[in-house]
Amino acid sequence: MSRTETLQRILRSLQTESPDIEASALISDDGLMIASALPQHVEETRVAGMSATLLSLGNRAATELSLKTLQQVLIRGEDGYAVMVKASEGTMLLCLTTKNAKLGLIFLDVGRAADQIADVL
Amino acid sequence: MTIAYSMFERLKRLVSFDDSDVENLRSLAPAIMEIGPSLTDAFYSALASEPATAEVIDGRLEKLQKTHSQWLRELIAGDYGERYFTSRIRIGQVHVVHGIEPAFVEAVMSIIRTRAIKLLAEKFDGTADLAEKAASFIKICDLDMLLINMAYADERLERLSSFTGMKRTLIENIIRIPPDTEPARQAF
Numbered sequence: 001m002s003r004t005e006t007l008q009r010i011l012r013s014l015q016t017e018s019p020d021i022e023a024s025a026l027i028s029d030d031g032l033m034i035a036s037a038l039p040q041h042v043e044e045t046r047v048a049g050m051s052a053t054l055l056s057l058g059n060r061a062a063t064e065l066s067l068k069t070l071q072q073v074l075i076r077g078e079d080g081y082a083v084m085v086k087a088s089e090g091t092m093l094l095c096l097t098t099k100n101a102k103l104g105l106i107f108l109d110v111g112r113a114a115d116q117i118a119d120v121l
Numbered sequence: 122m123t124i125a126y127s128m129f130e131r132l133k134r135l136v137s138f139d140d141s142d143v144e145n146l147r148s149l150a151p152a153i154m155e156i157g158p159s160l161t162d163a164f165y166s167a168l169a170s171e172p173a174t175a176e177v178i179d180g181r182l183e184k185l186q187k188t189h190s191q192w193l194r195e196l197i198a199g200d201y202g203e204r205y206f207t208s209r210i211r212i213g214q215v216h217v218v219h220g221i222e223p224a225f226v227e228a229v230m231s232i233i234r235t236r237a238i239k240l241l242a243e244k245f246d247g248t249a250d251l252a253e254k255a256a257s258f259i260k261i262c263d264l265d266m267l268l269i270n271m272a273y274a275d276e277r278l279e280r281l282s283s284f285t286g287m288k289r290t291l292i293e294n295i296i297r298i299p300p301d302t303e304p305a306r307q308a309f
Contacts, residue, residue: 029288029291030288030290030291030294031290031294031295032292032294036133037164043301045298045300047300049295049298050295052287052291053285053287053291054297056285056286056287056288057285057286057287058293059286060284060285061285063286
């Protein structure tokens with residue numbers, strides 16, 4: 001199995017095991033898509049660019065505000081959450097959830113998936 | 122700085138700036154130095170007439186005039202290598218520090234070009250190779266402007282990158298994304 005296939009499998013497993021996670025993507029800190037489990041009609045380029053920008057700003061803000069290392073960036077919208085965490089060096093994992101998602105469980109699953117991705121990369 | 126000296130070499134080739142231009146500019150040196158104070162005066166008079174640039178030069182005119190004279194000397198010194206490149210890049214970076222927009226720099230560079238050509242025409246009245254010398258002078262002014270503008274744009278991106286933590290490649294990648302009014306989240 002290629003690395004790309006392995007990464008795709010990790011993302012698909014994450015969504016299968018956590019039904020509240022509706023979509024996920026692995027993105028480079030250059031804003032490029034590495035692997036994704038997103039609906040077909042989503043503009044991956046834009047999602048990748050926005051996510052990498054947000055995580056970069058989060059990192060910078062955490063430093064500026066003396067919060068030490070950034071753990072995650074969380075966006076809460078009316079229809080759900082976007083969770084962004086660092087995966088391996090230079091990559092980030094984005095997950096989109098339902099509005100009723102149990103965040104504690106989501107953070108746990110996302111963290112595990114990020115560890116698996118780091119092992120692959 | 123992300124602009125490599127090789128870019129300057131490419132730009133010189135692109136505008137056909139060659140040894141004959143270097144020779145022309147060297148030969149212009151005495152004349153340019155003679156008309157230099159007049160060019161410098163015209164340059165700062167124009168800057169003083171525009172509110173956006175007037176405040177930048179306010180109280181610093183004497184120092185800036187010396188810097189301008191130095192710039193003019195380098196322009197016709199005949200050495201257009203790495204040191205020259207670095208000094209022009211530095212000018213672009215300083216313009217960001219002082220908040221001087223490129224359009225104003227372009228405008229006052231136009232004054233230098235046109236006024237110098239006019240004064241040189243008076244000085245070399247009837248000289249056959251004036252057109253060649255003038256072309257070389259315009260080329261080096263244009264090359265300066267290219268470097269200053271590139272350095273200005275580069276310095277702004279560098280500051281944005283430093284402040285936001287966004288890698289330069291990320292900024293370049295998102296600039297390439299076409300604008301879209303549809304929020305990405307609507308797709309879900």
